[in-house]
Amino acid sequence: MTVLAAALAGACFAGEYAVLVSGFLIHADRHESDGSVVRLYSNGGYTELPAAQVARFEAEEEPLKPAATTTPTGPQTPEELVTAAAERHGLPPDFVRSVVAVESGYRPDAISRKGAIGLMQLMPSTARAYGADPADPEQNVEAGTKYLRDLLLKYDGSVSHALAAYNAGPGAVDRHHGVPPYRETLAYIERVIRKYEKKK
Numbered sequence: 365m366t367v368l369a370a371a372l373a374g375a376c377f378a379g380e381y382a383v384l385v386s387g388f389l390i391h392a393d394r395h396e397s398d399g400s401v402v403r404l405y406s407n408g409g410y411t412e413l414p415a416a417q418v419a420r421f422e423a424e425e426e427p428l429k430p431a432a433t434t435t436p437t438g439p440q441t442p443e444e445l446v447t448a449a450a451e452r453h454g455l456p457p458d459f460v461r462s463v464v465a466v467e468s469g470y471r472p473d474a475i476s477r478k479g480a481i482g483l484m485q486l487m488p489s490t491a492r493a494y495g496a497d498p499a500d501p502e503q504n505v506e507a508g509t510k511y512l513r514d515l516l517l518k519y520d521g522s523v524s525h526a527l528a529a530y531n532a533g534p535g536a537v538d539r540h541h542g543v544p545p546y547r548e549t550l551a552y553i554e555r556v557i558r559k560y561e562k563k564k
Contacts, residue, residue, distance in 0.1 A: 373448035379406070381422045384521055393455060397439070417520055442470045442483055445502055449509040455516075459523075460509055463530070466552065472501040484508025486528060527553045 379393040382404055392404035403410045420441075427515050440448070443457040446464050465484040468474035479486050481502035491498035496507035512530060519525035519537070528536070528543040531552045536544040543549065 381420045383422060384413075384417050385419050388519070398430075411517060413517075425468045440500060440502070442505075444473060444508075445505045446483070452506075453509050453513045455509060456560075457512055458563040459560050460512065462556050462563060463508075463512065464505075465559055472504070484511075485501045486511075523557065524553055527556055 372504055379391060381414070382390045382392060382393065382395060382402070384390065390404060390410045390413075392406045392411075393403050397415060400415050402415045404413065413448050415535055434507045442464070443461065446460050450460040451536065464470055464483050467480075467562070468483050470483065472483050474483070474485065475481055476485055476489070481498035483533060484504055484507070484530045486496070486498040486504055486508055490511060491507055493545070494507035494510055496503040496559075498504050498507070512526065514531045515526035515534070516523070518534065519529065524543050525537055528549050532546055536546070
């Protein structure tokens with residue numbers, strides 16, 4: 365399965381980028397190397413990655429203006445919420461839009477038979493882990509996008525693994541040491557990637 369060459373970039377401050385061997389760019393304020401581990405510091409915390417996953421570091425040339433300088437003129441549409449969340453968390457908006465299209469068809473009131481809620485079909489336990497009300501479209505999209513980003517980082521930029529974990533849960537991916545052989549999950553991955561490729 366393809367690896368999505370996306371820029372995981374911070375939107376509000378200058379710093380540097382860790383260029384991963386998978387093609388991802390992860391934004392950080394700074395980094396520290398500790399033997400076989402690299403720590404990327406950002407927003408008061410840090411993410412640890414195997415040093416072997418980092419190809420090089422590049423300085424960020426020009427900081428972007430904070431998103432807070434733009435005042436919304438009215439209620440945002442679901443697509444606007446998705447675009448804004450994707451940009452905040454450094455994911456390609458078309459990729460997150462493709463996930464939302466497959467998950468809920470952009471219906472904020474969608475509820476699955478398994479109890480997944482809203483635009484990004486968050487399970488209540490996932491929403492709680494991210495401090496979100498899944499019935500609120502903005503919080504739903506924000507938490508779902510963060511979750512996607514965390515899964516992409518967890519699986520070193522593998523889109524197929526991240527999507528499989530989003531659909532079937534990280535436990536299933538870890539147990540099978542890769543994409544689990546579930547018909548629903550395999551079809552889900554194919555649909556999201558096909559939509560994304562069309563949008564590109």
